[in-house]
Amino acid sequence: MRCLAVLVVALALAVGFSVPASANVWENQLDSTTDGDTATLTGSQERQGSDGTESRSAGNDARGQQSASAWTPPPGIPPWVVPVERCVAQGDVAADCSAARPGAHTAPPPADAAPGTPGITIRDVASFRPELATLTSEPSGWAVRGLDANILATGGSSVRTGELFGTVAEVRFTPVAYLFDYGDGSAPLSTSTPGATWEALGLDEFDPTPTSHVYTASGTYTITLLVDYAAEYRVGGSGPFTAIPGTLAIPSPPIEIVVADSAATALVDRDCVSNPRGPGC
Amino acid sequence: MPSAPPAAEAEPLFASDEEALAAAEAAYAEYLAVVNTVLQEGGTDPERIRPLVSNEVWTDDLQGAERWQQEGLISIGETRLEKSVLQQVISTESSTEVVTYNCLSNTGVDVLNEAGESVVSADRPTAYVIESVVSFTAPEDWTLEEYSEVEEVESCAAWQS
Numbered sequence: 001m002r003c004l005a006v007l008v009v010a011l012a013l014a015v016g017f018s019v020p021a022s023a024n025v026w027e028n029q030l031d032s033t034t035d036g037d038t039a040t041l042t043g044s045q046e047r048q049g050s051d052g053t054e055s056r057s058a059g060n061d062a063r064g065q066q067s068a069s070a071w072t073p074p075p076g077i078p079p080w081v082v083p084v085e086r087c088v089a090q091g092d093v094a095a096d097c098s099a100a101r102p103g104a105h106t107a108p109p110p111a112d113a114a115p116g117t118p119g120i121t122i123r124d125v126a127s128f129r130p131e132l133a134t135l136t137s138e139p140s141g142w143a144v145r146g147l148d149a150n151i152l153a154t155g156g157s158s159v160r161t162g163e164l165f166g167t168v169a170e171v172r173f174t175p176v177a178y179l180f181d182y183g184d185g186s187a188p189l190s191t192s193t194p195g196a197t198w199e200a201l202g203l204d205e206f207d208p209t210p211t212s213h214v215y216t217a218s219g220t221y222t223i224t225l226l227v228d229y230a231a232e233y234r235v236g237g238s239g240p241f242t243a244i245p246g247t248l249a250i251p252s253p254p255i256e257i258v259v260a261d262s263a264a265t266a267l268v269d270r271d272c273v274s275n276p277r278g279p280g281c
Numbered sequence: 282m283p284s285a286p287p288a289a290e291a292e293p294l295f296a297s298d299e300e301a302l303a304a305a306e307a308a309y310a311e312y313l314a315v316v317n318t319v320l321q322e323g324g325t326d327p328e329r330i331r332p333l334v335s336n337e338v339w340t341d342d343l344q345g346a347e348r349w350q351q352e353g354l355i356s357i358g359e360t361r362l363e364k365s366v367l368q369q370v371i372s373t374e375s376s377t378e379v380v381t382y383n384c385l386s387n388t389g390v391d392v393l394n395e396a397g398e399s400v401v402s403a404d405r406p407t408a409y410v411i412e413s414v415v416s417f418t419a420p421e422d423w424t425l426e427e428y429s430e431v432e433e434v435e436s437c438a439a440w441q442s
Contacts, residue, residue, distance in 0.1 A: 024411075024428065025316050025360050025385070026345025029392050031405030132397050251357065253397055 122246035124164060125231050130173030130248070131158035133227045135255045138198055139205070142258045148212040149257060152195030153178055153225055169235045176247060177228035182213045183221035183257075189213070215259040225252040294377040294417055298367055305379035305415045306365040308333075308423045313362050313385075316342065320356035320392075324349025334425045353395035361386045363437035368412065376416045378426065384410050384437035406433040410440060 133155040143149035157174040164171075178195075181188040195211030198204065215221065229248045232241035295301040312333045319327050327346035331339055348354070368380040386408045394400050413428040434440040 024341055024345060024430075025313065026320065026342070026349070028385070028406070028409055028430070029320065029356055029360060029387060029390050030400060031402040129398075249357075251355070251393060251397055253395065 120164065120233055120242070120244055122231060122244050122248060125171045125233060125244060128160040128162050128171040128173070128231075130160065130175075130229050130250065131155055132250065133175060133178075133194065133225060133252045135223060135225045135252050137223070137255060137257050141256070142260065143215055144206070145215055145218050145259050145261050147206040148208045148214055149259075150195065150198055150209050150212045151180055151182065151223055151257075152197065152209075152211050153180075153227065153252065154194065164233065164235070167235050168237075169233050170237065170241075172232045172241050173229040173248070174232075175227045176230045178211075179226040179228075179249075180211060180213075181224045181226075182215070183223050184213075184215055184217070184219075186213070215257075218259050218261045220256055220258050222254050222256050224254045226250070227252060293372060294420065295370065295379075298370060301370045301377070301379045302365060302367040302381060304417065304420055304423070305367075305381045305413070306362070306383070308415045308417075308425065309365065309381070309383055309413050310362050312425050313360060317356070317359035319346055320349060321359070323353065323355045333423075335427065337427055338425055354392050354400065356390060356392050358390040360390055361388075363408070364440065366441055376418050378414055378416045380412065380414050382410050382412055382431060384408060384434065384440050386437050408435065408437045408440070409433045 133153040136152055136154060137143070138150035138152070153175075155175070157172055159170050159172045161168065161170050163169070175194065177190065177192055179188050179190050189211065191210060193210050195209060198207060198209065201207075201209055203209065226249050229250060231244045231246075231248065233244060234241045295304060312330070315329050315333065319325070319329060324346040327343055330342050330346075334342065349356075362383055363386050364384040365381045368382060371378040371380070387405060388407050390401075391399050392401050410431045410433075411428050412431050414426040415423050416426050417423045
């Protein structure tokens with residue numbers, strides 16, 4: 001195994017092949033590969049440490065060249081080129097499930113599909129971005145330590161039109177699960193409800209709701225939301241939608257919330273006249 | 282004049298190549314886990330990486346973290362270390378350096394901007410091999426000295442098999 005590893009690099013050096021400029025985890029998660037953005041391996045792969053001398057490895061030469069290049073999004077990047085499928089059954093967030101559940105997300109062709117129409121998978125429709133759910137908090141942007149802050153998601157189903165296997169198709173996304181992370185180190189809340197405002201629930205401010213959260217320490221917290229979307233599709237602009245197995249887990253833009261020690265602190269620039277429903281009023 | 286006695290040969294830090302590989306692989310996996318966390322948290326608090334790496338690696342990684350912060354990027358999923366193979370072990374009086382090739386997989390990883398849009402290149406490789414150098418002064422006391430990309434591969438399962 002060791003010889004093979006060396007051989008791979010030695011052959012690469014011998015033919016002077018190029019590797020992508022990106023070299024670390026950061027760059028390779030994006031991959032800034034472009035035609036003019038490669039570094040050529042040169043130099044010796046041998047390393048000698050026992051006598052205190054070492055020659056630089058080929059990889060270091062490559063890295064030295066690439067470190068000067070700044071990443072810019074290449075033109076034409078599809079908006080969603082690497083869909084993230086969520087393993088709901090396993091509880092994994094944003095994990096690739098294709099290996100864990102081989103074939104599980106391959107849908108049969110719809111009954112009315114034209115001959116030769118391939119089965120549609122969740123990955124096929126991932127380029128149709130659903131309308132993102134929006135995180136909001138009540139009271140807006142702040143909370144009081146020890147009292148419930150109502151965190152909720154808004155945004156329902158959305159239909160997107162685009163091309164699927166050369167045919168115009170509509171894809172309908174419906175949020176089916178929500179993962180609220182309140183940013184304070186507590187366990188994220190996984191729920192099928194997006195939550196609702198206190199008013200819609202017929203509750204008073206700071207009452208508990210299915211998606212509310214009590215912060216135990218003051219400070220500023222970043223709340224994140226991951227929404228699982230189910231997808232359906234149809235072609236031809238009419239007829240029923242056909243469900244596609246699997247879900248897409250897509251994060252919503254995070255929000256920040258400031259948690260104050262007391263109602264008096266939270267309402268430092270307000271009073272019970274201007275905000276009669278504020279805490280403590 | 283009597284000649285000086287021969288210097289005692291340093292006790293090898295690892296009893297075998299397999300042991301050295303296992304230690305280096307575990308070290309790189311620990312480093313990768315921290316990097317993944319920083320990536321998933323938008324590049325915040327990159328100082329978590331600092332105790333694990335050399336100045337050279339730290340400089341590179343800090344640049345990456347700062348870009349994540351400046352561009353409002355977050356990563357979904359994680360880069361995974363799927364296979365390591367040993368290149369060589371270099372023993373000196375002060376430390377033992379273990380050079381390995383590590384196959385990393387980006388399958389299932391996405392990078393989103395502030396609008397929640399993916400900014401991943403369409404032709405991003407799903408797997409790639411890096412060479413890493415981990416120096417040990419004790420089996421549990423290590424530093425990632427350097428790393429560099431060697432090649433892109435179709436998959437780690439196919440690599441070296």
